[in-house]
Amino acid sequence: MQSEASRFDRISALSGTVARIDGALKALGRPSIANADSAALVAVLAVFGVAANADTLNVTLMLLAVAILEVGSGLSLAVAQGMRHVPASSLPVILAPMATTIAATPVALATVAVEPKASTTVKAAAERIRQLAMQSGGTLSAASKREVARLADVSAPTAGRALAFLAASGAVVSNADGIVVRLAA
16 A cells, blocks of 8 residues: 555656646747748848748748749740740840750751771771671671671671671671671662
C-alpha cells in the first residue's frame, strides 16, 4: 500500500511539472519561421513607415519566387513559339535576326555533316582496303572481317574499325554473304 501511495505522489509531482512546462511553452507562442532576409526587409519597410510581419513577408516572398519562375518560363516559351510564325520583315530591326535564327534552326541542325573520327592507324587501314578494292576492279568481296584483316595485313579489330570508317562514307555493304567494299564512281 505504501508503494502505491509513493507512486501516486510521484505521478502528482510529475503532472504538476508537465503542467508548468506546458504553460511556459504556450506563453512563448508559435516559433518564428522567417529568415534573416525577411527580418531585414521588415526593418527597411519600417523606415518607410510600412508595418509588416516577418513571417507573412517570408511566405509572400516564397510565393513571389515561384510565380516568377512559373510565369517567366511560360512567357518565354510563348514568345519563342509566337516568333516562329512571324515573318522577319514585320519585326523591328533588332528582333528580325532572332526570328530568322529561330525559324532556321531545325534546318541548320539537319544539314550539319558529322565526319567520323578515326586514328591514323585506322585511316591507314581504310586506305589499304580502298587500294585493295581498286586493284580488284573497284569492288572487294570478303567473307568476314578476319578475311579483310588478312588481305589488308592488319589486325581484326583494326580492320573492323576501318570498315566502320568506310561504312560511314557509304563504301561498305555488309550482308549475309559477307562484306563488300565498293569504291564510289
